[in-house]
Amino acid sequence: MGCHVSAMSSVQSHELQRFIMLREGIKEVAFRAFQIKLLALNATLLAKRFGEQARGFVVISTELRDFSQLLRTQMEGLGENSTKLVSLASYELKLLRQLNLLTRAGQHTSHDRLQNAQGQLQTQHQQLQRQMGQIHSAMQTWVDDAYQACLFGTVIARTAKIEAAHAGPLGAALADASNQFSNYVEQILPNLEQLKQALKG
Amino acid sequence: MKKATAIFEEGHHRWYAIARDPMRPSFLIDTNEYLVQSGHDALLTDPGGMEIFPTVFSALAEVVDPTQVRQIFASHQDPDVISSLALWIAFNPNIRCHISRLWETFIPHFGGDKQTLIGMPDEGKELHVGVAQLQAVSAHYLHSSGNFHLYDPTAKILFSGDVGAALLPEDDNALYVKDFDRHIAYAKGFHVRWMGSNQAKRDWCERVSKLTIEQLCPQHGAIYRGADVMRFINWFDELKVGMA
Ligand SMILES: [Fe+2]
Ligand SMILES: [Fe+2]
Numbered sequence: 214m215g216c217h218v219s220a221m222s223s224v225q226s227h228e229l230q231r232f233i234m235l236r237e238g239i240k241e242v243a244f245r246a247f248q249i250k251l252l253a254l255n256a257t258l259l260a261k262r263f264g265e266q267a268r269g270f271v272v273i274s275t276e277l278r279d280f281s282q283l284l285r286t287q288m289e290g291l292g293e294n295s296t297k298l299v300s301l302a303s304y305e306l307k308l309l310r311q312l313n314l315l316t317r318a319g320q321h322t323s324h325d326r327l328q329n330a331q332g333q334l335q336t337q338h339q340q341l342q343r344q345m346g347q348i349h350s351a352m353q354t355w356v357d358d359a360y361q362a363c364l365f366g367t368v369i370a371r372t373a374k375i376e377a378a379h380a381g382p383l384g385a386a387l388a389d390a391s392n393q394f395s396n397y398v399e400q401i402l403p404n405l406e407q408l409k410q411a412l413k414g
Numbered sequence: 415m416k417k418a419t420a421i422f423e424e425g426h427h428r429w430y431a432i433a434r435d436p437m438r439p440s441f442l443i444d445t446n447e448y449l450v451q452s453g454h455d456a457l458l459t460d461p462g463g464m465e466i467f468p469t470v471f472s473a474l475a476e477v478v479d480p481t482q483v484r485q486i487f488a489s490h491q492d493p494d495v496i497s498s499l500a501l502w503i504a505f506n507p508n509i510r511c512h513i514s515r516l517w518e519t520f521i522p523h524f525g526g527d528k529q530t531l532i533g534m535p536d537e538g539k540e541l542h543v544g545v546a547q548l549q550a551v552s553a554h555y556l557h558s559s560g561n562f563h564l565y566d567p568t569a570k571i572l573f574s575g576d577v578g579a580a581l582l583p584e585d586d587n588a589l590y591v592k593d594f595d596r597h598i599a600y601a602k603g604f605h606v607r608w609m610g611s612n613q614a615k616r617d618w619c620e621r622v623s624k625l626t627i628e629q630l631c632p633q634h635g636a637i638y639r640g641a642d643v644m645r646f647i648n649w650f651d652e653l654k655v656g657m658a
Contacts, residue, residue, distance in 0.1 A: 310464075311464075311500060311501060311504060314464065314465070314467050314468055314501055315467075315468075315501060315504060315505075317468035318467060318468040318471040318472060318501075320468070321415075321468070321472035321475075322471065322472045322475040322476075322480075324475065324480060324481075326480070326481060326505055326506065327471075327480075327505060330504040330505050333504070334504065
């Protein structure tokens with residue numbers, strides 16, 4: 214049992230590392246979403262100067278801004294959950310260490326209260342695992358939603374390119390902006406793909 | 415494995431030393447735990463680090479019912495002294511731990527809460543185990559800034575925490591000091607480095623030499639008894655400490 218518990222805790226410490234990596238991935242997506250938001254704000258201002266010719270572009274860059282805001286909100290939610298996961302996973306490591314030591318004490322001496330203490334820690338551990346499982350599946354839903362939103366984002370970015378082409382000879386700056394949009398959104402997709410994989414564990 | 419050895423017995427009043435673990439991994443400093451029992455009540459001094467909980471618990475359970483351990487006396491805050499607290503609480507949530515009031519809010523990082531920890535005032539206090547009356551004797555700055563020893567006037571035992579500690583060779587497992595001069599060589603470096611204040615040391619030697627002590631029981635190394643107790647106090651009084 215002692216060995217079993219210690220083998221478990223080495224699994225948990227890998228889990229902890231995985232959750233920490235996950236948090237880094239989320240931060241990266243949130244950062245890119247922030248870049249899109251800034252770009253969208255600038256592009257909207259720029260397009261407004263073009264007047265009627267660039268109206269379509271204004272609408273689309275506003276949509277991109279909304280998309281990036283949505284993505285950031287999703288990443289914030291994911292970030293909060295992953296912070297919870299990290300703290301629960303570190304608590305789990307502590308719990309398993311204690312359980313291991315109590316179990317070892319019980320190998321030499323059997324005592325009712327020692328068994329009760331072990332039982333209580335085991336119950337706590339099960340509750341903890343349930344809680345972590347719930348957070349984990351909530352995170353999977355968030356990432357799936359973010360992925361869908363991002364696919365939609367690629368469509369908007371492509372439309373922005375078309376709209377930039379319609380802005381006439383003065384549209385070079387808008388074309389630059391729309392290319393940037395595509396690049397950023399395309400960079401996010403593999404990040405989200407990685408998050409999806411990481412959450413599958 | 416550790417083993418509990420009775421070092422004092424008078425009726426229902428006993429002291430056990432849970433000392434020297436030859437099986438302990440070498441990266442852990444060896445520690446002595448002492449159990450004071452009076453009737454069906456027991457107190458454990460410096461219960462030790464988390465990693466040695468199984469071996470301390472098992473040795474203790476050989477001689478007393480572990481549910482009788484209702485109090486813990488922690489001389490100071492070090493991990494080799496008290497990091498097992500969370501496990502003792504898991505075993506008995508009603509256990510109480512006496513420690514300097516300075517460490518009351520630090521120790522819950524190891525385990526315990528407001529209920530568990532009973533902060534002792536700087537001047538020390540009387541503790542009761544069954545019908546036995548013990549005295550927490552201040553030993554601040556020796557080595558911790560909030561530090562206590564535990565004196566039992568009936569058993570004439572002073573539990574002296576890190577004072578008197580010796581880092582003995584692996585094969586030296588005797589419970590008592592046999593050859594003071596040889597032994598003290600293993601204590602010197604430890605005291606010079608770990609004891610921080612010559613003034614506090616002078617004051618401690620002055621106070622402690624007035625107590626009747628038959629056994630001086632440190633947290634590391636062998637126990638001083640008989641004439642070796644005063645020999646140690648005099649040696650310590652002469653030693654210049656607080657040097658790196
Ligand atoms: Fe210490
Ligand atoms: Fe110590």
